[in-house]
Amino acid sequence: MINNCEQCVVKNKAICSALDPDELVAINRLSRKVSIKAGQALIWEGDDSLIVANVVEGAFKLTSSLEDGREQIIGLLYPSDFVGRPFGDKNEYTVTALADSKVCVFSRSDFDQFVREHPDLEHKLLQRTLTELDRVRRSMLLLGRKTAAERVASFLLEMSDRLADSSCSVVGGNLEQFALPFGRQQVADILGLTIETVSRQMTQLKKNDVIALPDHRNVQILDSMRLQNIADAGAA
């Protein structure tokens, strides 16, 4: 079988980890694995919510836009994250692959029904949703009240945190060095800034030896204490 939950690389981290072997077989029948090329969209803002999915490999962004093209990235998804809007009829955002990716897709109605029949699965989904809500609320403080320097510093810390989870490197704490899965424009769209401002803030941090930039995608944190201070209060 091509599409086997038993062999799935994220089965222990995704919501599926709530299921026992029998149930895995059952949900397996409802799912299909789909490959998505970098740049391709999986879900469109405003469309009916017809599918949900688990990210198996790669990375995605959630975006919401205004008619004139201004765009805000409202979420990022990595392997084992859940995508889509269960129990609701509209998708309020677009989901686009940032890199070549694989997802495990369900029809929303199948999934909704399966979830209702498996409370442990629903519990996992609730926990994820609550965690995501906390994260999103944190970014409201960032977008509403932080300066450009604070935003960039907060962002770098959060990325080092999240990428530490998914890579198999240093346990626990932050990662010293990591590769951003996206370019400057995307960083700007996450932080509610322009590409130029992001660039200037990064070079500033570099000049002050808070970070090093081996190349445009890689970031090395040299002084995480100082970065933390900048993130919280803006003190250089």
Place this chain on the structure above:
Amino acid sequence: MINNCEQCVVKNKAICSALDPDELVAINRLSRKVSIKAGQALIWEGDDSLIVANVVEGAFKLTSSLEDGREQIIGLLYPSDFVGRPFGDKNEYTVTALADSKVCVFSRSDFDQFVREHPDLEHKLLQRTLTELDRVRRSMLLLGRKTAAERVASFLLEMSDRLADSSCSVVGGNLEQFALPFGRQQVADILGLTIETVSRQMTQLKKNDVIALPDHRNVQILDSMRLQNIADAGAA
């Protein structure tokens, strides 16, 4: 019995509506009704998550702050809304009463356990959390990418929508006139602006006959089409 779910005014709208009479009796034993004066906090940012609650009466704000006092309102709560962080150990925000209020409080550990034993209740909680996540994501676009005029217009439309729900007035559509449950500073903290900018935008809308302001707390929408246009694209 003072504390009777049977007679609760929000029992049909709060998550409790998932429970049958027997279960209501059971959850009743876990809860106590608490009155909170306007301005008092129910939960503090950074504290351990020891309680959760349903709002019975009044209104609350969720806030997150920076050390120097900058504050962002990251959510508003009205009767029948759920407060607090179940299945997690820290509160990431402060919850403060905006008006004299009543809540129905549970110890978090009691509540967590009860929820796990009642999948229908957990389902309601999940639905609410998903809806809230959608709402919060919408405000990320507002905070990250909208101009002051767009923010104020969006805010007025959202308030007219939400207050229509809780009051027993016009069914469905927006409310023509409504009373904001808070002052200009709070509006500023919701929109990531200063009090002066909010004030200027409001008077601008008044001058253009898009809204009327009978007094500082009351707003009447005169031309909701135009308000909608301003909210989405900024065209005056």
Place this chain on the structure above:
DNA sequence: GGATCACATTGATCTAGATCAACACCAGAA
């Protein structure tokens, strides 16, 4: 190697919204 293209940095200028500063309005107290 050079040409091309996409992306990032850097610099010069502009502007939306912040900040600073009066002033207005209203409710309650004396």
Place this chain on the structure above:
DNA sequence: TTCTGGTGTTGATCTAGATCAATGTGATCC
């Protein structure tokens, strides 16, 4: 009635970050 304190408006100025405009850089293809 006047006084007083809190809240809101309005005006003048300032500035962080946007916008406009080159200029760099590095990967891919010939």
